[in-house]
Amino acid sequence: MNLAPSILAGERLALARLLSKIENNMQEGLTALNELFPHTGQAHLVGVTGAPGTGKSSLVNQLAYYYRHPIQGQTPRKIAIIAVDPSSPFTGGAILGDRIRMQDLAGDPGVFIRSMAARGSLGGLAQTTASLVQVFDAAGFETILIETVGAGQAEVDIARLAHTTIVVEAPGLGDEIQAIKAGILEIADILVVNKADRPGVESTERALQNMLQLGHPIRNMKRPEDAQDRDDEQQAQAILPIWVPPILRTVATQGDGVSELVRAISDHYQYLHDTGQWKKRERNRLQNELDNLLKDSLVARWRATISKSEYKYILDSLVERRISPHQAVESLLDGGSPGKSF
Numbered sequence: 250m251n252l253a254p255s256i257l258a259g260e261r262l263a264l265a266r267l268l269s270k271i272e273n274n275m276q277e278g279l280t281a282l283n284e285l286f287p288h289t290g291q292a293h294l295v296g297v298t299g300a301p302g303t304g305k306s307s308l309v310n311q312l313a314y315y316y317r318h319p320i321q322g323q324t325p326r327k328i329a330i331i332a333v334d335p336s337s338p339f340t341g342g343a344i345l346g347d348r349i350r351m352q353d354l355a356g357d358p359g360v361f362i363r364s365m366a367a368r369g370s371l372g373g374l375a376q377t378t379a380s381l382v383q384v385f386d387a388a389g390f391e392t393i394l395i396e397t398v399g400a401g402q403a404e405v406d407i408a409r410l411a412h413t414t415i416v417v418e419a420p421g422l423g424d425e426i427q428a429i430k431a432g433i434l435e436i437a438d439i440l441v442v443n444k445a446d447r448p449g450v451e452s453t454e455r456a457l458q459n460m461l462q463l464g465h466p467i468r469n470m471k472r473p474e475d476a477q478d479r480d481d482e483q484q485a486q487a488i489l490p491i492w493v494p495p496i497l498r499t500v501a502t503q504g505d506g507v508s509e510l511v512r513a514i515s516d517h518y519q520y521l522h523d524t525g526q527w528k529k530r531e532r533n534r535l536q537n538e539l540d541n542l543l544k545d546s547l548v549a550r551w552r553a554t555i556s557k558s559e560y561k562y563i564l565d566s567l568v569e570r571r572i573s574p575h576q577a578v579e580s581l582l583d584g585g586s587p588g589k590s591f
Contacts, residue, residue: 250277251280252270252281253281253284256281256285256384257285257387259388259389261361264388267281267384271377271380271381272365272377274377281384282384285387286387288386289387290386290531291386292329292382292385292386292393293392293393293514294382294393294395294413295312295394295411295412295414295415296396296408296410296414296415297394297396297397298396298416299418299419300418300419302419303417304417304419304444305397305417306396307443307502308415308417308441308443308507308510309332310354311501311504312507313330313360313394314354315504315511316392316511317354317357325359326392327359327360327389327390327391327392328392328393329360329362329363329388329393330360330361330362330394331381331382331385331394331395332365333396333398334364334365334366361385361388365377365378365381376541376545378395378410379534379541382395382410395410395411405436408436409534409537410537412530412534413438414436414437414438414439415437415439416437416439416441417441417443418440418441418443418453419442419444419447420447420448420450420453437494438517439495439497439510439513439514440457440461440494441496441497441498442454442496442498443500444500445506446500446505454496457496458496492517495513497510551582554584555581559581560581563577563580563581564577
């Protein structure tokens with residue numbers, strides 16, 4: 250059954266079925282993705298990441314609710330939410346707890362929430378997250394909110410997928426310096442201090458501000474008039490405006506600060522288009538997806554060329570310290586040789 254026409258027609262049941270087929274790596278899902286891809290490229294992808302306990306799910310809930318109930322004079326937007334949950338190491342399943350926190354959106358035909366298990370993938374996203382994003386994009390959802398697992402330090406993959414990345418912090422967690430060391434704050438287009446009604450919000454905000462002053466590229470930019478000895482591309486880069494990530498306070502459980510956050514997301518969207526960064530991020534995003542798919546396909550094809558006995562022999566030799574890991578890889582790429590002496 251070809252689900253692509255039904256997706257383009259806006260049928261929610263077909264959308265749910267296709268998402269499941271893609272997550273399960275079924276051929277029908279791949280065929281539909283191929284047909285839907287020419288209809289993608291319009292949605293604004295907004296990533297939301299941060300350490301556990303910062304209130305990411307509550308913030309995503311409030312963002313979606315605001316987009317669906319904007320202030321007077323604005324048009325409600327169609328919103329898709331992809332919430333990636335950590336997987337059980339025993340069953341591979343996930344609690345899918347984000348839906349519990351998003352009851353305010355239940356029954357709204359303009360919102361589609363999809364929870365998915367990370368299934369062991371690092372980087373805060375599942376392997377098929379990019380494919381699900383494409384389906385929502387083709388289905389006409391204007392803003393796609395992507396919430397990562399919340400593992401803390403390995404979530405930079407979201408910056409390779411989203412156009413706008415929101416990093417959420419919260420006072421009292423004691424992880425400001427750890428986050429700076431891990432590099433997670435460096436991917437932020439917008440910094441949010443959630444739970445701003447708690448003690449310590451000033452110190453958290455100050456730590457983030459110090460991080461920006463130390464690590465933001467604006468400190469290393471030369472003046473436009475210094476670009477006269479550079480080539481055309483370097484001169485153009487020198488005079489481009491720099492996006493400085495704003496630091497915003499929110500209390501997601503009460504909706505405080507959400508309107509300011511939506512305004513910052515809109516400002517960043519406009520900045521990307523005004524400076525040409527949108528096309529650059531789209532290209533980088535698709536290149537990253539291409540590289541990941543190519544890597545998976547090459548590994549799968551290679552696995553099909555070598556027998557289990559050959560692989561087991563090399564692995565046993567590695568375990569017995571008769572060969573090094575590099576020698577094992579070289580032998581496996583040569584097709585493996587059970588009778589080969591090392």
